Amino acid sequence: MKIKDALKIISDKQRELFLIGGVISLLDWDQKTYMPRKALTDRSKQLSLLSKRAHEILLSDEVWKSVTFLSDKENIERLSQKDRIIVERLKKDAEKARKIPADFIERLSRAEALSYSAWEVAKKRSRFDIFLPYLEKLVELKREYCDYIGLKGHIYNNLLDDYEEGMTYEMLKNAFDYLRSRLSKLLDRFESEEDTEIHLSVRSQEKLCKIILKYLGLGRDSFRIDISEHPFTTRLSTFDVRITTRFSRKNPLSSLFSTLHEAGHAIYELNLPKGKFRYTVISDAPSLGLHESQSRFWENVIGRSYNFWKFFYPILRKVESRINLDMEDVYRCVNTVKRSMIRTDADEISYNLHIILRFELETNLIEGKIEAKELPDLWNEKMEELIGVRPKTDREGILQDMHWSTGDFGYFPSYTIGNIYSAQQLYSMRRDLREMDSMVESGNFEEIKKWLNTNIHRYGRMYTSEEIMKICCGEGLNPRIFIRYLEEKFGK
Amino acid sequence: MKIKDALKIISDKQRELFLIGGVISLLDWDQKTYMPRKALTDRSKQLSLLSKRAHEILLSDEVWKSVTFLSDKENIERLSQKDRIIVERLKKDAEKARKIPADFIERLSRAEALSYSAWEVAKKRSRFDIFLPYLEKLVELKREYCDYIGLKGHIYNNLLDDYEEGMTYEMLKNAFDYLRSRLSKLLDRFESEEDTEIHLSVRSQEKLCKIILKYLGLGRDSFRIDISEHPFTTRLSTFDVRITTRFSRKNPLSSLFSTLHEAGHAIYELNLPKGKFRYTVISDAPSLGLHESQSRFWENVIGRSYNFWKFFYPILRKVESRINLDMEDVYRCVNTVKRSMIRTDADEISYNLHIILRFELETNLIEGKIEAKELPDLWNEKMEELIGVRPKTDREGILQDMHWSTGDFGYFPSYTIGNIYSAQQLYSMRRDLREMDSMVESGNFEEIKKWLNTNIHRYGRMYTSEEIMKICCGEGLNPRIFIRYLEEKFGK
Numbered sequence: 001m002k003i004k005d006a007l008k009i010i011s012d013k014q015r016e017l018f019l020i021g022g023v024i025s026l027l028d029w030d031q032k033t034y035m036p037r038k039a040l041t042d043r044s045k046q047l048s049l050l051s052k053r054a055h056e057i058l059l060s061d062e063v064w065k066s067v068t069f070l071s072d073k074e075n076i077e078r079l080s081q082k083d084r085i086i087v088e089r090l091k092k093d094a095e096k097a098r099k100i101p102a103d104f105i106e107r108l109s110r111a112e113a114l115s116y117s118a119w120e121v122a123k124k125r126s127r128f129d130i131f132l133p134y135l136e137k138l139v140e141l142k143r144e145y146c147d148y149i150g151l152k153g154h155i156y157n158n159l160l161d162d163y164e165e166g167m168t169y170e171m172l173k174n175a176f177d178y179l180r181s182r183l184s185k186l187l188d189r190f191e192s193e194e195d196t197e198i199h200l201s202v203r204s205q206e207k208l209c210k211i212i213l214k215y216l217g218l219g220r221d222s223f224r225i226d227i228s229e230h231p232f233t234t235r236l237s238t239f240d241v242r243i244t245t246r247f248s249r250k251n252p253l254s255s256l257f258s259t260l261h262e263a264g265h266a267i268y269e270l271n272l273p274k275g276k277f278r279y280t281v282i283s284d285a286p287s288l289g290l291h292e293s294q295s296r297f298w299e300n301v302i303g304r305s306y307n308f309w310k311f312f313y314p315i316l317r318k319v320e321s322r323i324n325l326d327m328e329d330v331y332r333c334v335n336t337v338k339r340s341m342i343r344t345d346a347d348e349i350s351y352n353l354h355i356i357l358r359f360e361l362e363t364n365l366i367e368g369k370i371e372a373k374e375l376p377d378l379w380n381e382k383m384e385e386l387i388g389v390r391p392k393t394d395r396e397g398i399l400q401d402m403h404w405s406t407g408d409f410g411y412f413p414s415y416t417i418g419n420i421y422s423a424q425q426l427y428s429m430r431r432d433l434r435e436m437d438s439m440v441e442s443g444n445f446e447e448i449k450k451w452l453n454t455n456i457h458r459y460g461r462m463y464t465s466e467e468i469m470k471i472c473c474g475e476g477l478n479p480r481i482f483i484r485y486l487e488e489k490f491g492k
Numbered sequence: 493m494k495i496k497d498a499l500k501i502i503s504d505k506q507r508e509l510f511l512i513g514g515v516i517s518l519l520d521w522d523q524k525t526y527m528p529r530k531a532l533t534d535r536s537k538q539l540s541l542l543s544k545r546a547h548e549i550l551l552s553d554e555v556w557k558s559v560t561f562l563s564d565k566e567n568i569e570r571l572s573q574k575d576r577i578i579v580e581r582l583k584k585d586a587e588k589a590r591k592i593p594a595d596f597i598e599r600l601s602r603a604e605a606l607s608y609s610a611w612e613v614a615k616k617r618s619r620f621d622i623f624l625p626y627l628e629k630l631v632e633l634k635r636e637y638c639d640y641i642g643l644k645g646h647i648y649n650n651l652l653d654d655y656e657e658g659m660t661y662e663m664l665k666n667a668f669d670y671l672r673s674r675l676s677k678l679l680d681r682f683e684s685e686e687d688t689e690i691h692l693s694v695r696s697q698e699k700l701c702k703i704i705l706k707y708l709g710l711g712r713d714s715f716r717i718d719i720s721e722h723p724f725t726t727r728l729s730t731f732d733v734r735i736t737t738r739f740s741r742k743n744p745l746s747s748l749f750s751t752l753h754e755a756g757h758a759i760y761e762l763n764l765p766k767g768k769f770r771y772t773v774i775s776d777a778p779s780l781g782l783h784e785s786q787s788r789f790w791e792n793v794i795g796r797s798y799n800f801w802k803f804f805y806p807i808l809r810k811v812e813s814r815i816n817l818d819m820e821d822v823y824r825c826v827n828t829v830k831r832s833m834i835r836t837d838a839d840e841i842s843y844n845l846h847i848i849l850r851f852e853l854e855t856n857l858i859e860g861k862i863e864a865k866e867l868p869d870l871w872n873e874k875m876e877e878l879i880g881v882r883p884k885t886d887r888e889g890i891l892q893d894m895h896w897s898t899g900d901f902g903y904f905p906s907y908t909i910g911n912i913y914s915a916q917q918l919y920s921m922r923r924d925l926r927e928m929d930s931m932v933e934s935g936n937f938e939e940i941k942k943w944l945n946t947n948i949h950r951y952g953r954m955y956t957s958e959e960i961m962k963i964c965c966g967e968g969l970n971p972r973i974f975i976r977y978l979e980e981k982f983g984k
Contacts, residue, residue, distance in 0.1 A: 036716055037713050039728065039731050
């Protein structure tokens with residue numbers, strides 16, 4: 001085998017993976033936005049056909065032979081730096097994929113599909129017992145999965161690795177233990193009695209979303225926004241990133257914040273490495289947490305900041321002149337701290353207590369320290385302990401999130417990792433951009449976007465997120481900075 | 493090899509072909525409706541990757557071995573009737589595909605892509621010379637293609653076979669020669685001086701389209717309508733058929749007729765054979781002409797009929813109360829006969845003269861009797877002879893259609909075949925449904941749809957379209973019935 005030929009093979013195969021990945025994203029996007037209801041059966045078949053195909057490529061002997069050949073000591077030294085990065089990354093991905101037996105993947109995805117349907121029914125009827133047998137099966141399968149992956153240290157590391165490569169149970173445990181009591185105290189301190197309401201028609205909400213996307217520079221050339229039940233962001237190809245939002249009369253600013261949130265993801269996706277890296281495994285985010293830091297940065301760090309509302313309040317008034325709140329009222333309203341039963345309704349402080357609760361339960365579950373059937377009670381107790389409210393039904397307790405039903409154990413921490421990272425990025429950015437506050441005040445986000453592009457986006461998967469954070473912020477995950485951010489913000 | 497195993501293989505492979513075909517349709521639909529502009533390069537790559545994959549499946553040794561094994565005299569006799577039909581059809585498809593060398597397909601699709609771009613520029617600037625070298629190349633390649641296919645008789649049969657299996661040059665020549673002078677005479681006789689104008693806002697047009705779709709029973713469960721530059725119909729899977737339309741202020745009823753047209757295609761697609769045939773080569777239309785007969789049936793035979801406007805005029809008035817034409821005016825307006833330079837603007841009579849013109853030129857071109865460079869002059873002469881108008885520019889003459897630029901020689905006749913078939917179907921249906929006129933008058937299309945489903949749709953590709961026409965109308969293509977239809981309609 002020649003180096004040139006091996007490079008050609010892995011380049012072709014990665015391009016194919018990239019293209020098929022984009023097609024899968026389109027199938028999924030369409031399913032969630034425009035697809036007629038009765039198309040579901042065939043759509044699932046189309047999705048599984050292409051996922052299988054992508055998996056086959058990553059597992060193919062061709063890729064494996066080329067990538068191991070190129071990793072040979074004498075060969076890897078003869079590669080360009082970029083090729084070396086690609087080969088190392090691809091090898092890791094292939095190695096990991098090869099650990100999982102094909103029949104296990106089939107068993108797991110069948111169990112996940114069944115479990116998701118059961119959860120839907122269970123949530124609707126608020127009956128955990130309907131979901132329980134499926135959850136038990138999934139926990140069993142996930143433990144089997146951990147065996148195949150076989151990472152050192154805590155068993156949970158094997159799950160975490162799918163979302164947060166390089167992060168460990170111990171690192172998270174330390175961070176979350178630090179946050180636990182401090183967040184509860186902040187919640188006591190800043191809890192609000194107020195209940196200001198804003199009224200916005202759906203048409204006004206749409207206008208506000210369009211306006212903010214324009215200020216963020218997300219034009220229609222390579223981006224679009226549509227409506228779906230659960231907002232999400234997806235990349236269909238290099239210059240095709242799409243977000244969705246939803247409009248609610250009951251929660252009239254949620255569409256704006258979900259748009260800011262997804263726009264943060266979209267700006268990241270649109271700025272992933274191109275050129276030599278365009279169709280490679282490098283052109284992706286290294287972790288969900290770092291991805292989430294970008295959405296939280298725009299949604300919370302910018303979007304719920306005082307300076308942002310100095311800029312955006314006049315726009316809000318222009319779009320909906322009947323609003324009789326002043327700027328201070330609106331700012332307080334979008335930063336109301338409240339004890340909520342529901343994670344997705346939570347404020348910047350208590351949100352992370354919701355995550356810590358889930359982290360503690362899912363680690364215990366995977367360790368075998370607790371059983372799935374104990375979850376509803378444990379959930380309710382912990383909720384009372386951490387947030388001070390106690391769910392009366394399974395629906396508003398243990399059944400509120402779909403994550404476990406789709407087998408996503410190890411996913412929840414990414415949300416809080418994102419929150420912590422985003423605060424770290426803020427302080428780092430402030431040092432570099434002295435004019436940051438006045439930029440936000442005037443709706444000029446160019447330099448801020450440039451900073452994020454230069455310091456985070458352009459690396460793609462060249463490094464882990466902890467490495468990227470060290471480069472751009474001088475250190476990895478630091479919950480102290482997040483607490484400082486919250487104290488400074490809510491202390492005012 | 494066992495029969496059971498061979499059947500399993502062709503069943504799996506056909507399902508894969510069906511699913512990939514649907515994914516290709518989605519990629520194409522999205523490109524024409526919602527895709528951001530800059531995504532084009534990657535989209536083309538996604539499309540060609542999947543087309544290549546589909547082609548590989550059809551050409552695979554696995555399919556070929558199974559299908560030839562099953563076609564063995566002793567084996568085929570042991571199959572169920574449905575399996576026999578599937579095996580015979582699939583074998584024909586595979587046989588045909590295997591005639592074309594892989595490198596030729598690459599050369600052809602590259603030439604077609606270049607040629608289409610050249611045509612776009614040429615049309616924009618109204619300069620045939622820009623398009624000429626590409627057209628010459630395509631004619632050459634199409635002649636090479638005819639060599640590979642190698643059907644008996646006229647060389648044009650090889651092209652026709654891609655769109656109208658079972659139809660021959662001679663059959664068309666006879667039909668068109670019969671129509672040629674008769675249509676010209678009808679054009680003289682029924683040409684209109686009037687120029688009634690209707691004004692409809694885009695919103696009213698949208699409403700009318702929604703209303704007619706509802707009457708046609710095309711609900712949102714397995715159907716949708718969107719907007720694109722050129723209206724089209726596509727099937728993404730068994731229960732996912734989508735049409736598009738466009739709204740024009742200048743031509744306010746064109747959206748209604750294009751919706752009726754595409755709805756005709758959609759009703760056909762939604763009623764293709766399911767059950768045992770669901771994921772097989774049988775679940776498709778046997779020819780473009782028969783497909784077009786369904787769109788023309790709803791657009792012209794129903795949609796431009798007197799009874800239809802008895803039903804639809806009150807709805808039109810309700811949607812747009814400012815209309816000051818009476819029902820007779822509107823009926824005349826949607827049936828105005830005029831000499832037009834542009835095929836897509838033509839009425840039910842002259843439309844077919846446009847097709848005959850193209851048929852005569854493209855057959856001569858493929859035979860080598862004329863050269864591509866002579867086309868603009870020949871076009872203009874024939875246009876004057878057949879329709880009595882002479883284009884002043886290439887844009888409104890030879891460059892108006894994109895078909896030749898995408899290599900679609902042999903495609904044009906399908907339009908007139910569709911028109912003829914649709915008239916034949918009308919007379920046949922009238923015999924079976926005595927109440928047809930009053931059904932149309934009351935907007936009750938259930939029985940009409942049922943007739944079409946029973947007599948045409950449900951066969952899929954079990955027979956050729958000529959065979960289906962013989963079953964449902966007692967005879968194949970008969971242009972006399974079409975002339976009778978026109979005389980009766982316009983003679984009133």
